[in-house]
Amino acid sequence: MPKPAYFLDLAVVLLFAAAGRASHDLSDDVLGVLRTAWPFLAGMTLGWVFVALLPERVRSWxxxxxxxxxxxxxxxxxxxxxxxxxxxxxxxxVATGVLVAGLVGWRAVAAAVAARRA
Known part of the structure; x- marks a missing residue:
C-alpha cells in the first residue's frame, strides 16, 4: 500500500479516538487523543505488517x-x-462499525474514483 494510505488510516483512527473522547466530554487535547488512540494505532500498524505479508495475488482494497x-x-x-x-x-x-466503515470506506471511495478514471 502506498504511503498516503497509511496517513489516511492514521487520520481515521485519530478521528475515531477524538470523536469518542468528545462524546464522553473528555478533553480534546492532543495527548488525550493519543492516549486513547495508542492501542488502536498499534493494531493498525500491525495490520499494515500483515497486509505487507499478503501475496500480491490475493490483495485487494x-x-x-x-x-x-x-x-x-x-x-x-x-x-x-x-x-x-x-x-x-x-x-x-461502535468501534467495530466506525473502524470498518472508516478503514474500508475510504478505500472503497478511492477504488471507485480510480475505476471511473480508468
Missing amino acids: WLEGLVVALCALVVGMLGRQLAGAGTALPFVL
Missing part, C-alpha cells in the same frame, strides 16, 4: 482495509483491557 480494521479493533481492545480501560459490548460494537 477491501481485504487490505478489513485486515487493518480488524487488527486495529482486536489489538485496540486488548490494549484497553490491559490498561484497565473500558471494553463494554456497546463500545466494541
Whole structure:
C-alpha cells in the first residue's frame, strides 16, 4: 500500500479516538487523543505488517482495509483491557462499525474514483 494510505488510516483512527473522547466530554487535547488512540494505532500498524505479508495475488482494497480494521479493533481492545480501560459490548460494537466503515470506506471511495478514471 502506498504511503498516503497509511496517513489516511492514521487520520481515521485519530478521528475515531477524538470523536469518542468528545462524546464522553473528555478533553480534546492532543495527548488525550493519543492516549486513547495508542492501542488502536498499534493494531493498525500491525495490520499494515500483515497486509505487507499478503501475496500480491490475493490483495485487494477491501481485504487490505478489513485486515487493518480488524487488527486495529482486536489489538485496540486488548490494549484497553490491559490498561484497565473500558471494553463494554456497546463500545466494541461502535468501534467495530466506525473502524470498518472508516478503514474500508475510504478505500472503497478511492477504488471507485480510480475505476471511473480508468
